[in-house]
Amino acid sequence: MGMTIVEKILARASDQPFVKAGDVVEAKVDLAMSHENAALVINQFHDVYKGTGIDANVWDPSKIAIILDHRVPAESAKTATNQKKVREFVAKQGIKKFHDIRGDEGGICHQILPENGYVRPGYLVVGTDSHTTTHGALGAFAFGIGATDMAAVWTLGSVLNVEVPATIKVIITGKFQPHVSPKDLILHIIGRISAEGANFKVIEFHGETIRHMNTSGRLVLCNMSVEAGATSGIVPADKETVRYLMGHAGVTDEIEIMQPDADAEYDQIVEVDITRLTPQIACPHTVDNVIPIYSTEGKKVHQIVVGSCTNGRIDDLEIAAKTLKGRRIAKDVRMLVFPASWRIYKEALKKGYISSLIDAGAVVMNPGCGCCLGVHEGALGDGEVALSTTNRNFKGRMGNPGAEVYLCSPAVAAASAITGFITDPRNGEIS
Amino acid sequence: MKVVIKLEDDVSTDAIYPGRFMATVLPNETPQFAFADHSEFNSKLKRHEIPAGSFMIAGKNFGCGSSREQAASCLRGYELVVIAKSFGRIFMQNAINLGLRVIVCPTLEAAEGDELEIENEFVVNKTNHKYFPIEPLPKARQAIMDAGGLIPYTRKKLIEKHAARPH
Numbered sequence: 031m032g033m034t035i036v037e038k039i040l041a042r043a044s045d046q047p048f049v050k051a052g053d054v055v056e057a058k059v060d061l062a063m064s065h066e067n068a069a070l071v072i073n074q075f076h077d078v079y080k081g082t083g084i085d086a087n088v089w090d091p092s093k094i095a096i097i098l099d100h101r102v103p104a105e106s107a108k109t110a111t112n113q114k115k116v117r118e119f120v121a122k123q124g125i126k127k128f129h130d131i132r133g134d135e136g137g138i139c140h141q142i143l144p145e146n147g148y149v150r151p152g153y154l155v156v157g158t159d160s161h162t163t164t165h166g167a168l169g170a171f172a173f174g175i176g177a178t179d180m181a182a183v184w185t186l187g188s189v190l191n192v193e194v195p196a197t198i199k200v201i202i203t204g205k206f207q208p209h210v211s212p213k214d215l216i217l218h219i220i221g222r223i224s225a226e227g228a229n230f231k232v233i234e235f236h237g238e239t240i241r242h243m244n245t246s247g248r249l250v251l252c253n254m255s256v257e258a259g260a261t262s263g264i265v266p267a268d269k270e271t272v273r274y275l276m277g278h279a280g281v282t283d284e285i286e287i288m289q290p291d292a293d294a295e296y297d298q299i300v301e302v303d304i305t306r307l308t309p310q311i312a313c314p315h316t317v318d319n320v321i322p323i324y325s326t327e328g329k330k331v332h333q334i335v336v337g338s339c340t341n342g343r344i345d346d347l348e349i350a351a352k353t354l355k356g357r358r359i360a361k362d363v364r365m366l367v368f369p370a371s372w373r374i375y376k377e378a379l380k381k382g383y384i385s386s387l388i389d390a391g392a393v394v395m396n397p398g399c400g401c402c403l404g405v406h407e408g409a410l411g412d413g414e415v416a417l418s419t420t421n422r423n424f425k426g427r428m429g430n431p432g433a434e435v436y437l438c439s440p441a442v443a444a445a446s447a448i449t450g451f452i453t454d455p456r457n458g459e460i461s
Numbered sequence: 462m463k464v465v466i467k468l469e470d471d472v473s474t475d476a477i478y479p480g481r482f483m484a485t486v487l488p489n490e491t492p493q494f495a496f497a498d499h500s501e502f503n504s505k506l507k508r509h510e511i512p513a514g515s516f517m518i519a520g521k522n523f524g525c526g527s528s529r530e531q532a533a534s535c536l537r538g539y540e541l542v543v544i545a546k547s548f549g550r551i552f553m554q555n556a557i558n559l560g561l562r563v564i565v566c567p568t569l570e571a572a573e574g575d576e577l578e579i580e581n582e583f584v585v586n587k588t589n590h591k592y593f594p595i596e597p598l599p600k601a602r603q604a605i606m607d608a609g610g611l612i613p614y615t616r617k618k619l620i621e622k623h624a625a626r627p628h
Contacts, residue, residue, distance in 0.1 A: 054601040066484075067483075067530075069486055078616050078619060079616075080616075081616075082616060082619060084619065084623050100483070101484065106484060109484045112484060112486065160526060160527050175551065176528055176530040176555035177486075178530060178558045179554065179555075179558060179611065181611075182611055182614075186618055190618070191601040191604060192601060193599050193600070193601040226471075226521055226525065226547060229550060230550050403480040404475075404481055405480045405483055422475070424473040424476065424526060425473075425476060425498075426475050426479050427475050431479075
């Protein structure tokens, strides 16, 4: 019997020739990522060492990445003090993969890791953020953990007591219709298998659609796999992965391509043909409350959000900018744009996307997560409706339990910004 | 002990510990914001009207969403026991790491105010006189529970590793 890709990664990380779903392993970590919640990890890390007489030094500073992105620049003295604590720890421990609040190197963690070549196919990546699943797009096994789990990783260099997850193979075939994108596909899959349909399991993406999809699209699929409860999403690495890492992420050394075995055992196989897929909307207040756009067309919206770790890459900004170029967003709508990193922001500036967006009435914010999770700028008023390209629509998510968040693709967000209502981008007047 | 609150399916960590309080991280400071948007329940907790060991019951996928550990530490602070049909993976892991008691019981029938007891592998509802089987937690987590949480477990491993290192 063969192994799935995650079984192969966990076998290698635990120095065993073979593991299978259900086995319990202690797995060595290749990359451990945190953001502002490193402040809590530091607290728990020092707690582990308390009373041992052993100096509290992390196991390997070169394998730790810390990116400040959740509340940037700090919205309060409390956050600023936590960020200061993180900076002091980073300096003391010699952590080099640290991305502070800076225009030359900052951004959202799930964009910073890929674009700096920190993640490689076959890596075991853990992060104190549930959307760490994103990095499966590069053929790594990447999953979210809590702060105390991370303190154990910083101490020992491994994730303890990992139960090898079962894998769901998702095979995707067909070509996207115009104005339909990977975001619509993942919303459709989450709607189909439900918010806990992949709980404690991994989603392995296959099929001709995936092979023709660029890394940007694959990042969207893996980012949102967690919204189906998955431990992670993963796309086995291929030529496109190598193209991205060498062409865009500055990787110069050899890249190992790891594939699942042909006779690997899967928990289930799901086939999706996207030929007739239409734009999808996740309605409040769960991500699996997904319907085709026609069922909710015409719903009044007050705030449009384009960006985040899900849809803040250059191709997402391109769609929004090209739709809005020479037009104005509706009078009673606010549109906020969050590029996923400053590198993307600068590229969008060069290409003229930022000025197209601003001229249309959008507000372009600094890269960050604050709006998506309702902690920093872009909060909603009572009874207001947001239409957002982010990844969660839970009650209270955008800072107000009395408001609603609908999730969509960049094309839907941009078309709807013009009309002020949820609008199908395939509508002739918009496109 | 009594069921003090009954919640629906898919209660997210945004509901348990709203994002706007995430700058507060320390386990001794997080309990004040537990279910902050559910003001009645939050007030009862803060006024200490809910005794330690009380049951909170929920549907499937309790604690889905964000990895924020505050969602587990804020409930741990009041020593609540959470029974759900199923849990989100990271929340369940955080709960076990911090010593918050979580019980998976897919068939439980109970209402607010019912008196429950845990007897071996069953949740017993003393009010409707029914037994409901408990599903075991992931076996990978047992050693952490036995050690009293992830910090003491890791400390023990650290000491072993330190002793075994070449001098």
